[in-house]
Amino acid sequence: MIIIKQDDAVVTVPMDMEGVEGVFKKVLIGPDDGSDTIVMRHFRVAPGGHTPFHSHEFEHVVRVINGRGIVYGGPGQEREVTSGQSLFVPGGTMHQFRNSFEEPFDFLCIIKHQD
């Protein structure tokens, strides 16, 4: 059975984690839909907000779908990204998504399902 989901049918949860400010998360497709291997999340970073500056073993595949933001990888590694760009964050790489702009910054962040 093919599942089709509207964004507004998915619950939005504020991210509650150390180092987070103004970030909202939706699990668009994940284990509850029967996905065993891939989880696709939607993150919205409000103006002035940011994800934690952190790293983890799993990889991120990211697609910016609305607005623009800053990807921060450490001192001197600050790059602007905009809607329609694709990103890859290897496992073990420090990273942070920031919104220094006036519009919401939205991206899909896809990870392997963590067993």
Added chain:
Amino acid sequence: MIIIKQDDAVVTVPMDMEGVEGVFKKVLIGPDDGSDTIVMRHFRVAPGGHTPFHSHEFEHVVRVINGRGIVYGGPGQEREVTSGQSLFVPGGTMHQFRNSFEEPFDFLCIIKHQD
């Protein structure tokens, strides 16, 4: 090292497979970028085009990013999808993406990296 990619920096390849008509593919993020677990592809189905009606063991996580199309799952299972919707196609499920409209139908299709 975080990788940032522009769509127009990625080669577009016409899909050459039985049952395909008017479909163009880009691997946005994949093994060449160092991704060991996830591959994010972009497919464009031209007006009148379609992917093969087929199934395979691996799952698809799909995000429609432009236009609209038809997801066909077999007789009586034909549903319209539009930009901003998310889909899950379980492993072993017959599926086909068709474009019966006048604008290009674009979607991201994310799969587990096949070893």
